[in-house]
Amino acid sequence: MKVKMISRNPDNYVRETKLQQHKVPRNYDPALHPLEGAREYVRALNATKLDRVFAKPFVCNLSGHRDGVACFGKHPKLLSTLATGAYDGEVRIWDLANRTSVRSFVAHDGYVRGIAYARNGERLFTVGDDKTIKVWSSQAPDVGQEEEPVNTILSRHILHGISHNRKDNSFATCGEVCAIWDEKHNDPIKTLKWGVDTLHTISYNPVETNVLACCASDRSIILYDQREAQPLRKVVLTMKSNKLAWNPMEAFNFTVANEDCNLYTFDTRKLRTPLKVHFDHVSAVTDVDYAPTGQEFVSASYDKTVRIYNAHQSHSRDIYHTKRMQHVVCVAWSLDNRYIFSGSDEMNVRMWKANASEKLGIIRPRERANFNYQEALKEKYAAHPQIKRIARHRQVPRHVLNAQRKMRMVKDKELVKEANVRKHSKKGKVPFVSEKKKHVLREDV
C-alpha cells in the first residue's frame, strides 16, 4: 500500500518569532474564492464611500493681501513658489511649503493685470494699469534695501495681460494691441492688431511657441503667429471670453472661460465648432488653467466656486467651495499636478488638493497598492447605479443650487418653445442646431 496524506509541517506555516511577519500562503484557485463578483462589488461600493468620506480638498488659506487677488504667476522651476498680484498693485511671493508670504512689494498704481515668470524663473514680469511693464528679480533684496524693479518699461498702450514664451526670451503683452517683446529691449519687436479695442488675455502656446492666442472684448478669440505680420485667425462667440488656457499635452487644443457660464474647448485646426462645451457653472467663468497632464483643467467662476473638469467631458468632476470664498477671480493648477490655487475677491489665496480625497504625506507601498486597487475597483464598477450616485453626489451652496434650477428651467422653456415654433412652421425652416454650434457665431481668417 502506498499512502500519502496532507500533513503540514507547522514550521512552514507559523512564524518562528514575533519579530517576523506572519506567513500568508496564497492559492489563487478560483474555486477557493467564491462569489468574486459580489464581493468585488461590495469592495467597490466601500471604496467609493470612503472616497467621499475622505474628500476634504481644502489645504490652507494664504492671507496677506489687502485687496482682492487679481492674477497668479507660476514659477516654472520651483514648486513651492507662487506670485500673486492684487487690485491695489501689490505683488506677493509665497512660500507654499511653509504657507508664508516671503516677499511683498507694491508694483503698480492700480491693478496688477498680469504676472509672468521668465523661462528660467530668474525674472518676474508684471504689468499693471499704469501702462508699465516691470521686471523684478526673483531674489529678494538684501536686508535694508528697498524693492526696486530691475527694469521698467513704459508702454504706449494700455496693458491687460502678459505671457512668457516657454522656449525663448520673448514675452507678449496684450491690451489695445498685442505686442511681442524681447527681454533685452525696451521697445516691442512687433505689434499685432486686428481692429479690436481691447485684448483681455494672452497666452503663448507651450509647444508651438510662436503661436499666441488672445481673448478680445468684441467676443472673439484671436490666434497670432509671432513670426508673421498679421494675425492668423479669429473666432467669434456669442459672449466674451475671459481667459484662455492651452492644453499643455495636446497643444493644438485650448479652452476658454466664457462669460455665458460655459467653457469651450477648441481645436485650433477647426475653430468653427468647439470640441466640447463644458457646462455646470452658474455664473460667468473668470479663469481657467490646465493640469500639467493635460487631462483635466480647473475653472474659477463668479458664482464663488471652483470646478474641475475632465478635458474631454462636458460636466465637471468636482466642485470646491467654502462659505467665505467670494467671487473667484484667478485659479492655477500646480506643476506637480497635486494642488490647485484659487484667488478670490475677499483677498485670500486658497490652496486645494487637485484630488479631493488624496492622502497627503508619505504613503507606504502597501497603502499605495491599496489605493491603486481601490481606484481600479471604482473605475470597474463606476456604471452601477448605487456607486454612480455616491460618486457623483456633491453638496453645493444653496445659491448655486437655486441658480442651477433656474437655468434648467430657462433651458427647458427654450427647448419647448423652439419645439413649438418648429411644429408650427414649414418643415426645415427651424433647423436643429447642436449645442456646440450655437455659441460660435463665425470664424474669420
Next chain:
Amino acid sequence: MTKTPPKGRKKPTTRYFDAAAVKSEDGEAKPAKLKRKHQQKFTGDFLKMQSHDKNKKLHNKKRPAATEHPKKQKIPQEVLDKYSRGDAVDSRGVKTRHFKEKQQRKEIYLEYATEQAARTELLLQETAGQLEADEEEITASYRQEEIAANVDLQSAAKHFRLKLDFGPYTMRYTKNGRHLLLGGRRGHVAAFDWVTKKLHCEFNVMESVSDVQWLHVPTMYAVAQKEWVYFYDKKGTELHCVKRLSRVNRLDFLPYHFLLAAGNSVGYASWLDVSIGELVGNFNTGLGDIRHMRHNPSNGVLCIGGGKGVVSMWSPKVREPLAKLLCHSTAMTALTVDPKGVHLVTAGLDRMVKVWDLRNLNETPLAIFRLRLPANEVEVSQRGMLALSQGTYLETYTDVLHGGGTANSNKLPYLRQRCDAFVHGMRFCPYEDVLGVSTANGFQSLLVPGSGEPNYDALEDNPYETSKQRREHEVHALLEKIPPELITLDPNEITGVDAPTLQEKVDAKRQLFHLKPPRINMKMRHKMKGRGGSAKAARNKQIVKDCSARSLFRRCARPSRASSPPTSMAMTATMCSRRQVGRPKRQNPYAPSWIALSPSPRKNRSPLIEYLIVVSFI
C-alpha cells in the same frame, strides 16, 4: 575590419580604428594612427579595449549567453483553464474605435493576469494525498487501522473515535477545518480543536438539539434546540436566544453574507443576518418539514430537498423558489452541494444517488449511482470525492461523476467503512484528508487520503491563524459583507450587462395598458360672463389631462436603456427569478456598461421570431 571593395571601385580609405584588422591581415604590425597629440608620445603597447566594432549597430549584436534571461516556461492549457474566468469578450460589437481598443487592451491584461495566477502554482507548498493499492489488491479493502499504521504520526493522530452517550449526533467543522462542533440529540454540545484535541467547552443544554452550526468565527456557534435557536461562545456561554427562529431542524451558515439559514419543522425558511441580528428573509416555503437543506457555496442559494423528491432553490429576498428540480420520484433522503458549487448530489428512497450540474439544470443527471439500500447521507469533498452512507455502512468514491453501485459494478468504491452505529451526519474536513462521521453513539474521524485541498489561501481560511489574525479577518469579512439581495442563481450577475430579455420588454409593454395617468387637480380660472362656460372648461380640462397622460406614456414607454446596469437592488432580486442558468461565462467584468456585447447567452432566439413575438403583443 575592412570592407571588401565592390567591383570597379577603389579600396575604401583605412581609418584609425581599422588598425587592428589591418595588422591581422598583413601579418606585420603597423603603427596605429593616433588621434591626439599627447597620444603620439605614448611608447607602450596598445591594448584593444573595445572588442566590438564601433560601426556596427548595437541592436544587431548578439548578447552573450550568460546574461540572457531564461525563457519563460509555457503553461499547459488545462492549468490556464483552471484560472481563466471564461472566454474573451468579442470586441466586434463595440461601436467606437476608442472603446474597441480599450476593450482589446483589457483582454490582454486579463490574459496576462490569468497567466500570472497560473504561474503561482509553482509556489504551492503541499501536494494532495493519495492512496494506491498494491498489485492484486484494491483500495476498498484497506481498513482504517491499516491506513493509520502506514502514515506519519501526525496524520495517524487524525484518526480517532469518540464514544458518546447522548446521541444521535450532528457535527460541523469550521470553515478553516480546525475546530469541530458536536451536538447530541439528547442535549450534549461539545466544541473542540480536533487537531490538538483541546476541548473548548462541553455542556448539556437539557433540551433536544436538532442541529449545530459554527458562525463566521470559531468562537461562536448556533445550536438549534427544541424550541429556539441559541448562540453560544467558545466557552459555552449563552450569547443569544433567537426566539424568531423556532422549531428549527436544519442550520446552515453563509459566510460571505453573514447569514444563518434555518429550515424549521413547519416549512419556514429563515435567514438571520448575524452581524446586525435581523431576519432578512423569513417565509413559508410550503414544503412542510424541512429535513434536507444545504447552501450552494458558489452563489449562496439555499437548496432545500422536499419530501416529493424535488429540490427547490431559495434566495432570502424572493418568496418563490428561484428554481425547482425534480430529482427523484420518491422522497429524498439526503442532498449536498459540492464545495465548488458545481454539482448537486441527491439521494432518494428509490435507492439512487444522482449528481446534477447546478449550472445547467435542464439536463439529465451527470451520474447515477444505484445502491442496494437508500443512502441516508451524502457528502462531497473539496477535491470532488463522494462519500455516501447507507445505515451503518459508508463508502467513498474518488470522483463524483464516477457512477458506482450495482449499476456499474466495475466501479469499485475508493474506501469502505462499517461503523458501529447508524450514521447521522458526515462532513469532509476542509483542507484535511479527513472525513468526520457522527453516528448514533459517537463520532469517528476517518482518514480518506486525497479528499482535501492541500493548499489553503491564508486570506480566505487559515487553519493556523492566531487570534489577532482572526480578529483582523473578521473585520475585513464584515466590511465585505455581501447584501442578501445579491443572492442569485448566477453569482456573476452583478458584473454582467443588464440587457432586458424579450420577456421583460414584452411585460413592460403590457404594463403600459394598465398605467393610470395621475389625477390632475385643475382649478379653472374664473372667467367673465360669456367667456367661460362649462363646456369650454371641460374641454380645456380634457386637453390638459390628455397632455399629461401622453407625456406619462411617453416617459414610461421610452425603451429602458438596453445597456444600463440594474437600476436597483430590487431589480437584481427580480432578475434572479429567471429559471434557466447559463454556463459560466465571463460577462466582461471590466467592460463599461454602454458597450453592447455581441454574443449574449440570453438572446438565443432569431431576430425574426423576436420581432414576431413583439408584434403579436403590441
